[in-house]
Amino acid sequence: MSLPFDEFFLARQPILGRDQHLVAFELLFRTAGATEANVTDDEAATAAVISHASQLGMEHVVGAQLAFVNVSEAALMSDYVRFLPPDKVILEILETVKASPALIARIEQLRALGFKFALDDIVAESDDFLALVALVDVIKVDINAVEPRRLPGLTASLHLLGKTLLAEKVETLEEFRSCLALGFEYFQGYYFARPTIMSGRTIAPSEMAILQLLKLIDSDADNVTIEVAVKRDALISLNLLRLVNTAAAGGGDRIDTVGQALASLGRQQLQRWLQILLYAAPGAKVEMNLPLLQMATARGKLLELMSLKLHPGQRAAADTAFTVGILSLTDALFSLPLHAILDTVDVADDVRAALLEREGEYGDMLKVIELVEKAKSGKPLAAALRRIDMSVKQLREIEMAAFEWLNVLAQEVH
Structure with missing residues (x-):
């Protein structure tokens, strides 16, 4: 059969x-x-x-x-x-x-x-x-x-x-x-x-520094302000330079300064790598064999590729989808309620709705990925795919592209 x-x-x-x-x-x-x-x-x-x-x-x-x-x-x-x-x-x-x-x-x-x-x-x-x-x-x-x-x-x-x-x-x-x-x-x-919410837990200074940088990017701060903020934290600067010098970042010539990194990446890519850095221990190299980082990064890439499949050429929507995916596990990362974390970062209403309520198109895409992670087949996944007008074949092709990107990233940051 x-x-x-x-x-x-x-x-x-x-x-x-x-x-x-x-x-x-x-x-x-x-x-x-x-x-x-x-x-x-x-x-x-x-x-x-x-x-x-x-x-x-x-x-x-x-x-x-x-x-x-x-x-x-x-x-x-x-x-x-x-x-x-x-x-x-x-x-x-x-x-x-x-x-x-x-x-x-x-x-x-x-x-x-x-x-x-x-x-x-x-x-x-x-x-x-x-x-x-x-x-x-x-x-x-x-x-x-x-x-x-x-x-x-x-x-x-x-x-x-x-x-x-x-x-x-x-x-x-x-x-x-x-x-x-x-x-x-x-x-x-x-x-x-699975988030283990800890009473009285606060976001550590290293984590807060990244969240504040993400806030600056979202508020469209000028390049000088962002560069000064990055340079203020030596560990963020170090890890950012490690990440931008990878094939997964699309780098060519080696980048040795924060200014070059910011000019090379652009705002959206900088935002992406800072989101990845949230899951790395301060000062440590990014380790893709950490399960929470692997899972969050996979979600980000999967949602990005799903968005591009549904809306070809709409880069801004794809970047937003990546943000939804990678932020969806920060409650487990920080041991804090997700709404408390989002209060420290300015995110669009559709991002907030997707993360907190699984609403809107980004929320529907996130539901699909969560069903896939749990290997949930049959009617729930079929219904979730219908809501975003995507076939199983398209989903599998997106999975393979995302896994390949993750493997390149893992090899390059090793």
Whole structure:
């Protein structure tokens, strides 16, 4: 059975290490037309992932990170699984797979070719688990499917097997800390993007300096005023110069002074890089393997490209869309309510409506991206795409262009 390829979009779900840096993405194909079951349980979905990823080159899909790819029994026994690069992927054996002698022999054959494996959604040590565990490198535990009182015991028994343990569906900081204490090495879920509002928290001076610069740009201050403000903060100047000397910034000759940087970038590009700097530690190099920075920057680029697709040539609208995307996670970044952050920056009414209420066209585009991040398929995504008059094929093309831009940026600022 096959499903029309143009119906599929790609979801990349981040997998983090103990230091909360990105180590991998789980790749999932979803559709805006079929039901969830038709996608996740059908061999066509795995074939689509492998076909698309191999055509593009896995490095274009996940950059420097590894890719976890779900594989059914049919996919494992197929020839097309060999199209994946063994050094870039971990084949994730679905919990529905039965450990037949033929399957075990096939896994051993693929391991001899350099492939690594993970076992998915482990909640107990079943017969199939025991038959396969010696052949895998990573064991994934769905922490929502295991009773909290059973999780320490299960984790302890799995540790004795000497495998890397991955906690999936980690959605809160408390869950992350609990799994960290239990010895999990990888973590999958969006706990890092959920705001933990801290009473009495204020914006730090380094953060405020960037927000004030953004305010100057939005108020159309003159170049001299902006240059003086940038030079007043040595760390901002340093990181700005690092960023403008990247291929992703479109730079050619090396730029060595703040004045040159401002003249080269222009107002809109300066605004963009300052927004990216919000997610970097003061004085530190911008690290694209920080999940919140990666996610916010991806949102910015995705919304920018969506705006250009919907309104060709309207650069100002595209820049506004980038702003909406990258500011949409600042509540998680600053541990402050979003409305409090927006009160420190002058933003247009349509930007505020998109960020606070998910209203207007920018809000509709942001809804689409949030559904994609969560790999939500079926009617919700179909309805969201209809509201902005965009096809799934166009969405996937935009995703690929955005991922490529992020990969270039990551390489250049490394």
